[in-house]
Amino acid sequence: MRTVQWMGKHHVEVTNAPDPEIVNPHDAIVRVTLTAICGSDLHLYNGFIPTMKKGDVLGHEFMGEVVETGTAVHNLNRGDRVVVPFTIACGRCFFCKKDLWSLCDNTNPNAWMADMLYGESGSALFGYSHIYGGFSGGQAEYVRVPFADVGPIKVPENLSDEKVLFLSDIFPTAYMAAENCQIRGGDTVAVWGCGPVGLLAIKSAFMLGAGRVIAIDEIPERLQKAAQLGAEPIDFSFMDVLEVLKEWTGSRGPDSCIDAVGMEAHGWTPGAIYDRAKQSLMLETDRPNVLRQAIMCCRKGGVVSVPGVYGGLIDKFPIGAAFAKGLTLRMGQTHVHRFLKPLLERIESSEIDPSFVITHRMTLAEAERGYKIFQEKQDDCIKVVMTP
Amino acid sequence: MNRNLKTALAVAGVATMGVAVYSQFQRRKYSGFKFKRSIIIDRPAKELYRFWRDVRNLPLLVEALQSVEPLNEIRTRWTMSSAAGLPITWEAELTSDRNDEMIGWRSVDGSVVETAGYVRFLPTVGGRGTLVRVALEYYPPAGYLGAGVTALFGRSPVFMVEQALRQFKQLFETGEIARAETRAEHPFAPVEKEFPGSVPSY
Numbered sequence: 315m316r317t318v319q320w321m322g323k324h325h326v327e328v329t330n331a332p333d334p335e336i337v338n339p340h341d342a343i344v345r346v347t348l349t350a351i352c353g354s355d356l357h358l359y360n361g362f363i364p365t366m367k368k369g370d371v372l373g374h375e376f377m378g379e380v381v382e383t384g385t386a387v388h389n390l391n392r393g394d395r396v397v398v399p400f401t402i403a404c405g406r407c408f409f410c411k412k413d414l415w416s417l418c419d420n421t422n423p424n425a426w427m428a429d430m431l432y433g434e435s436g437s438a439l440f441g442y443s444h445i446y447g448g449f450s451g452g453q454a455e456y457v458r459v460p461f462a463d464v465g466p467i468k469v470p471e472n473l474s475d476e477k478v479l480f481l482s483d484i485f486p487t488a489y490m491a492a493e494n495c496q497i498r499g500g501d502t503v504a505v506w507g508c509g510p511v512g513l514l515a516i517k518s519a520f521m522l523g524a525g526r527v528i529a530i531d532e533i534p535e536r537l538q539k540a541a542q543l544g545a546e547p548i549d550f551s552f553m554d555v556l557e558v559l560k561e562w563t564g565s566r567g568p569d570s571c572i573d574a575v576g577m578e579a580h581g582w583t584p585g586a587i588y589d590r591a592k593q594s595l596m597l598e599t600d601r602p603n604v605l606r607q608a609i610m611c612c613r614k615g616g617v618v619s620v621p622g623v624y625g626g627l628i629d630k631f632p633i634g635a636a637f638a639k640g641l642t643l644r645m646g647q648t649h650v651h652r653f654l655k656p657l658l659e660r661i662e663s664s665e666i667d668p669s670f671v672i673t674h675r676m677t678l679a680e681a682e683r684g685y686k687i688f689q690e691k692q693d694d695c696i697k698v699v700m701t702p
Numbered sequence: 703m704n705r706n707l708k709t710a711l712a713v714a715g716v717a718t719m720g721v722a723v724y725s726q727f728q729r730r731k732y733s734g735f736k737f738k739r740s741i742i743i744d745r746p747a748k749e750l751y752r753f754w755r756d757v758r759n760l761p762l763l764v765e766a767l768q769s770v771e772p773l774n775e776i777r778t779r780w781t782m783s784s785a786a787g788l789p790i791t792w793e794a795e796l797t798s799d800r801n802d803e804m805i806g807w808r809s810v811d812g813s814v815v816e817t818a819g820y821v822r823f824l825p826t827v828g829g830r831g832t833l834v835r836v837a838l839e840y841y842p843p844a845g846y847l848g849a850g851v852t853a854l855f856g857r858s859p860v861f862m863v864e865q866a867l868r869q870f871k872q873l874f875e876t877g878e879i880a881r882a883e884t885r886a887e888h889p890f891a892p893v894e895k896e897f898p899g900s901v902p903s904y
Contacts, residue, residue: 334884423880
């Protein structure tokens with residue numbers, strides 16, 4: 315089958331790999347009908363995530379048709395149309411049972427690696443390096459899906475692939491980020507990053523009752539899309555985010571802040587330059603420019619919500635400001651399974667159509683170009699979807 | 703006594719003390735390695751004990767462990783693959799066996815790998831399943847003092863025990879051991895246990 319494989323920094327290739335087969339009793343094999351490139355795939359593309367090997371198949375946002383099931387899968391049949399969560403969860407451990415699916419104990423065969431780096435491993439992910447299990451990803455024609463009795467959700471025929479694909483990752487990610495803000499009716503929410511997750515977070519914040527959403531980015535097309543959703547844009551390439559946010563909110567600051575940017579934050583403020591310098595000297599692994607801003611801007615007693623992604627260590631973290639203002643920080647990998655049903659319902663009732671983030675459609679064979687334009691933000695690219 | 707003899711005796715005395723100190727040091731260095739590791743498994747202690755008590759199950763948990771054969775009521779023969787390729791084998795005896803609570807063992811005298819250990823099955827605070835604790839003591843075989851057991855097996859004993867506990871948990875909580883391969887290269891049929899009423903839906 316054709317797959318998109320990681321070959322090194324800024325280097326992906328579309329090459330053949332053997333078709334997957336059932337390995338464990340709870341597996342299913344899914345024939346992929348639509349897949350996407352995620353912002354977090356760019357961290358892999360840019361060489362920021364360790365434990366990648368040449369030939370690793372990328373991709374964790376995918377959906378398709380069940381073509382085979384293992385002996386212990388009783389809820390799915392051949393031909394079922396499903397969307398698959400990017401986190402692999404067993405459904406039976408302490409964490410899964412607590413609705414903390416992305417913290418599953420039992421799905422990462424390389425848990426020892428994550429144990430070393432983080433203290434304890436969370437769930438495995440599709441197509442996201444060997445620390446997260448080394449599972450073959452969804453930018454391919456077929457995927458072996460473990461615990462198919464727990465993860466995949468069946469989707470109705472009347473909803474197109476583009477409408478439901480993002481249940482796999484970015485819609486639950488954005489929604490969980492907004493939910494974590496504990497929005498009370500009328501609240502002001504500031505969202506850093508108007509990529510696909512940021513845009514869906516803006517929408518989710520309004521769905522959850524926000525009275526006002528402020529969106530921060532530097533790319534004109536992305537700020538435009540944010541404005542179309544009803545957000546007030548701040549272009550940080552010529553506006554001072556701290557000053558403007560404070561002024562717009564009567565000095566109080568937004569009630570909650572969402573960092574939908576993560577470890578590869580842009581910008582040329584003194585703090586950002588410091589981060590880049592340290593990163594090039596390998597003294598810092600992540601660039602927390604946005605996280606610092608969010609903490610500095612958030613109102614007293616507010617929430618800073620971090621869908622991420624962060625991987626390593628950061629420097630000059632304003633813990634004093636966070637303490638002085640009594641902030642709550644909420645973060646982590648998305649508990650996709652928790653949100654599949656409720657968000658599918660919102661799509662079915664036409665409350666939201668997540669496909670609005672899609673700007674580029676191509677075949678899997680064009681993946682190299684897809685990664686390039688997404689990374690360089692060429693051609694007004696916001697989200698790339700691919701058909702195998 | 704002439705000066706040369708005095709010097710010779712002094713040197714001999716120092717040398718003797720040196721050897722005595724050195725061998726003490728060596729013995730302390732060669733006192734073996736001890737460690738404990740534990741994990742929480744959401745299954746009753748009785749089930750976990752029963753699986754572990756049948757030693758033939760243990761190779762399912764340890765990749766390098768080729769087989770464990772019961773020889774009689776208390777003796778077992780262990781065969782592990784080594785990094786060099788040749789299997790290493792030794793025999794062990796049961797030293798304690800408390801139903802649903804604890805199993806202890808010790809390698810017999812003259813074994814190439816000297817090891818002793820136990821596994822305990824304990825209730826957790828709050829009744830959230832069973833705490834499984836493995837304690838292991840081992841002495842590297844002669845010739846491996848420097849490089850240690852890790853060189854012999856390719857993996858450290860700590861790693862192997864941690865992996866074993868993780869796989870034990872996966873097997874008993876989900877009925878399978880997590881594998882990332884896309885092809886069934888190891889076509890062994892895992893002990894498949896479906897636990898009634900335990901598949902939650904979201």
